[in-house]
Amino acid sequence: MKLDPAFLLHKPQPGSSAHQARPYLQLAGISKRFGQQTVLDALDLTVHKGEFVCLLGPSGCGKTTLLRQIAGLDLPDAGTIQVDARDITLLPPAKRDYGIVFQSYALFPNLNVADNIAYGLRGRREDKHRRVSELLALINLDGIADKFPAQLSGGQQQRVALARALATSPGLLLLDEPLSALDARVREHLRREIRALQQKLGITTIMVTHDQEEALTMADRVVVMNGGRIEQSGSPFDVYREPASRFVASFVGQGNWLPAITRDSSSVQLGEHVLPLSPPHGLETGQTATLFVRPEDIMLHPQWPATPDAVLAEIHKLELLGPVYRISLHVPAWGAVNLQADLTHAQLTQLDVSPQHRVPVSLNLARCRVFSGKDAA
Numbered sequence: 001m002k003l004d005p006a007f008l009l010h011k012p013q014p015g016s017s018a019h020q021a022r023p024y025l026q027l028a029g030i031s032k033r034f035g036q037q038t039v040l041d042a043l044d045l046t047v048h049k050g051e052f053v054c055l056l057g058p059s060g061c062g063k064t065t066l067l068r069q070i071a072g073l074d075l076p077d078a079g080t081i082q083v084d085a086r087d088i089t090l091l092p093p094a095k096r097d098y099g100i101v102f103q104s105y106a107l108f109p110n111l112n113v114a115d116n117i118a119y120g121l122r123g124r125r126e127d128k129h130r131r132v133s134e135l136l137a138l139i140n141l142d143g144i145a146d147k148f149p150a151q152l153s154g155g156q157q158q159r160v161a162l163a164r165a166l167a168t169s170p171g172l173l174l175l176d177e178p179l180s181a182l183d184a185r186v187r188e189h190l191r192r193e194i195r196a197l198q199q200k201l202g203i204t205t206i207m208v209t210h211d212q213e214e215a216l217t218m219a220d221r222v223v224v225m226n227g228g229r230i231e232q233s234g235s236p237f238d239v240y241r242e243p244a245s246r247f248v249a250s251f252v253g254q255g256n257w258l259p260a261i262t263r264d265s266s267s268v269q270l271g272e273h274v275l276p277l278s279p280p281h282g283l284e285t286g287q288t289a290t291l292f293v294r295p296e297d298i299m300l301h302p303q304w305p306a307t308p309d310a311v312l313a314e315i316h317k318l319e320l321l322g323p324v325y326r327i328s329l330h331v332p333a334w335g336a337v338n339l340q341a342d343l344t345h346a347q348l349t350q351l352d353v354s355p356q357h358r359v360p361v362s363l364n365l366a367r368c369r370v371f372s373g374k375d376a377a
């Protein structure tokens with residue numbers, strides 16, 4: 001994943017988001033089975049008023065199923081759903097206050113844009129007309145009211161679908177992979193547009209995605225799901241920087257997984273090297289563990305540094321990834337491991353990192369995590 005480095009520099013301040021700390025949607029103990037398969041497993045989730053929450057997880061982990069319970073398109077086998085402290089678990093979809101956008105452009109092909117947007121609106125013709133104009137201006141698509149869906153690009157169709165979802169000014173906006181059918185440029189542009197619109201309207205929003213970059217760049221809070229459960233719920237910064245589990249660490253962003261052995265409660269051994277890192281609670285001495293470190297947390301030094309943890313690495317390859325360079329390294333002292341480090345252009349100019357060269361490397365120990373067992377998730 002190519003993350004915009006700016007994202008990593010701005011640790012959000014608590015309370016800096018536009019949303020209020022008032023629970024709007026509360027899911028408690030939501031379970032859903034299809035046949036023998038448990039798709040949602042006693043899941044709890046609270047979404048605050050005005051918050052933008054991304055449900056992130058691999059294919060089949062239950063994201064769409066969860067969204068469908070919130071929308072009332074499916075009923076949970078157990079658990080309750082409350083909106084503004086009112087139980088809506090058994091309410092039919094039409095009685096719930098939300099707008100929804102799906103991955104595939106679910107516009108009515110036989111209706112023009114204006115009629116598509118006005119579809120759920122009640123009231124006088126002139127009022128509907130005014131509302132449609134307002135919404136077209138909101139999504140920056142004035143002048144296309146008379147066109148039919150087939151005459152629009154994918155990005156335009158999704159914006160119309162968004163306008164239709166917002167037409168009745170619902171309290172909740174549900175988005176199920178709304179951008180995944182679009183090409184990369186349009187997708188990035190629409191990410192920013194949707195986020196700006198959501199903040200402008202202050203509408204509580206839940207977006208499903210399996211694209212980590214989308215989740216990290218758009219959400220106030222990322223909820224990482226795996227096998228019908230929530231693995232971690234936190235700010236994009238926390239999910240990236242402090243992954244709560246092996247699964248989250250491997251699913252979100254890039255990382256190196258280095259075989260290690262626990263030494264005592266405050267150190268682990270990596271090859272012939274002992275590092276002052278705490279193994280997970282309860283892991284005994286001499287157990288197999290894995291050290292997890294992100295590519296940007298491996299430091300290459302122009303001279304031998306003062307830190308006792310530095311070792312020599314051999315440079316294998318250098319690739320430009322856009323905002324950063326990715327350096328492939330081989331480190332004999334850490335158990336002959338291969339790993340990948342990311343350097344900015346400014347960092348790179350201070351070093352001589354041509355292939356076959358040797359440089360001192362060390363780890364940003366504050367950013368390393370030790371998990372029990374071998375390998376990634």
Ligand SMILES: Nc1ncnc2c1ncn2[C@@H]1O[C@H](COP(=O)(O)OP(=O)(O)OP(=O)(O)O)[C@@H](O)[C@H]1O
Nearest residue numbers: 034035039057058059060061062063064065066210
């Ligand atoms: N109506 C259904 N009947 C039987 N099984 C279902 C039904 N709906 C979903 N499932 C199963 O539940 C699991 C979760 O599906 P779901 O659509 O929620 O996944 P998802 O996280 O949205 O995945 P994706 O990223 O691929 O959209 C899958 O194994 C799926 O096959």
Ligand SMILES: [Mg+2]
Nearest residue numbers: 063064065208
């Ligand atoms: Mg889905």
